[in-house]
Amino acid sequence: xxxxxxxxxxxxxxxxxxxxxxxxxxxxxxxxxxNREAVQRTIETQRATFWSRSRQSFWxxxxxxxxxxxxxxxxxxxxxxxxxxxxxxxxxACHENFRSCFxxxxxxxxxxxxxxxxx
Amino acid sequence: xxxxxxxxxxxxxxxxxxxxxxxxxxxxxxxxxxNREAVQRTIETQRATFWSRSRQSFWxxxxxxxxxxxxxxxxxxxxxxxxxxxxxxxxxACHENFRSCFxxxxxxxxxxxxxxxxx
Numbered sequence: 617x618x619x620x621x622x623x624x625x626x627x628x629x630x631x632x633x634x635x636x637x638x639x640x641x642x643x644x645x646x647x648x649x650x651n652r653e654a655v656q657r658t659i660e661t662q663r664a665t666f667w668s669r670s671r672q673s674f675w676x677x678x679x680x681x682x683x684x685x686x687x688x689x690x691x692x693x694x695x696x697x698x699x700x701x702x703x704x705x706x707x708x709a710c711h712e713n714f715r716s717c718f719x720x721x722x723x724x725x726x727x728x729x730x731x732x733x734x735x
Numbered sequence: 736x737x738x739x740x741x742x743x744x745x746x747x748x749x750x751x752x753x754x755x756x757x758x759x760x761x762x763x764x765x766x767x768x769x770n771r772e773a774v775q776r777t778i779e780t781q782r783a784t785f786w787s788r789s790r791q792s793f794w795x796x797x798x799x800x801x802x803x804x805x806x807x808x809x810x811x812x813x814x815x816x817x818x819x820x821x822x823x824x825x826x827x828a829c830h831e832n833f834r835s836c837f838x839x840x841x842x843x844x845x846x847x848x849x850x851x852x853x854x
Contacts, residue, residue, distance in 0.1 A: 617843055635754050635763055642761025644754055647817045659843055692846065693836035694829050698766045700837045710813050717812035718819045724736055724778055730810065 617659070621652050625697040631667060632699060634658075636709065639688040639702035645709035646717040648675075650699065662687045664701055683707040708734040736778070740771050744816040750786060751818060753777075755828065758807040758821035764828035765836040767794075769818065781806045783820055802826040827853040 626632050631649040638645055648666040650658065654674060657665040664685035668675040678684030685703035692699055710717040713733045720727045745751050750768040757764055767785040769777065773793060776784040783804035787794040797803030804822035811818055829836040832852045839846045 620841055620843075620845060623846075633752060633766065635766060637761075637763055642756075644756055644763065644819050646812065647752065647754060659841065690841040691837035691849065692839050692841050693765065694831050694833070694838070695836075698836075699841070700763050712813050714813075717814075717817075718810035719813070720811050722739055722778065722809040722811050722818070724739075726739060727742075727811065 617656060620659075621656060623696055624652075624655065624692070624699075625695065626652065627697075629669075631669070632697060634664075634666065634699040634701055636664060636685060636701045636703055636705075638705055640704070643716055644718060645685075645703070645705055645715070648677075655699070658687060658701070659690060664703060677709075678706060681707070681711075683709065685709070736775060739778075740775060742815055743771075743774065743811070743818075744814065745771065746816075748788075750788070751816060753783075753785065753818040753820055755783060755804060755820045755822055755824075757824055759823075762835055763837060764804075764822070764824055764834070767796075774818070777806060777820070778809060783822060796828075797825060800826070800830075802828065804828070 630651050634650050636645045651667040654665045654667045664677040666675045684706050689702040719731045721730045749770050753769050755764045770786040773784045773786045783796040785794045803825050808821040838850045840849045
């Protein structure tokens with residue numbers, strides 16, 4: 617584990633971005649940030665755990681909402697400065713109750729909602 | 736276009752992360768960074784254009800390699816601080832000639848290559 621963590625490139629704030637994708641249908645659900653310990657916790661517990669930049673604390677996804685992410689696979693990119701998590705998402709990944717945080721499409725004309733809220 | 740760009744949250748360096756996904760099979764190919772003008776160029780030209788942090792210059796993906804990304808769809812997340820591009824990828828997204836930059840899986844035991852190089 618130490619070798620893996622040492623190989624990762626954290627930014628000036630000690631963070632690395634983690635893309636979260638539905639492991640079944642490939643939908644990109646969200647992106648959040650991890651510090652070294654969040655990466656370790658995520659791999660060891662197989663529950664997506666991030667570092668909240670606004671609250672400056674660990675954030676186990678779904679801890680309060682129940683919308684947990686069971687981690688099926690973790691990958692790292694060529695530069696080792698971005699992680700990709702493939703997860704089983706319970707409920708909605710987005711706090712606005714959309715399945716994915718990317719619920720708006722962008723065009724030259726503006727933003728268009730591309731999904732409906734979950735339940 | 737100005738309204739869209741004004742709505743985005745760029746970081747302290749004036750950058751926003753852009754996740755790039757294959758529009759057909761959902762494979763996450765890479766993540767790179769855009770400044771305000773790169774976002775505008777990407778939307779207007781439908782060719783993925785990033786800001787290279789190492790070279791401090793615009794980087795039209797595939798300009799030298801031919802591995803261009805034709806942008807089919809751009810989405811933005813709830814916080815408007817991350818973009819998702821769905822693209823038609825010509826050849827390999829990764830400079831190491833893997834289709835995706837995320838060609839290694841991470842586990843407690845270490846890294847495992849999960850793909851073969853393209854051609």
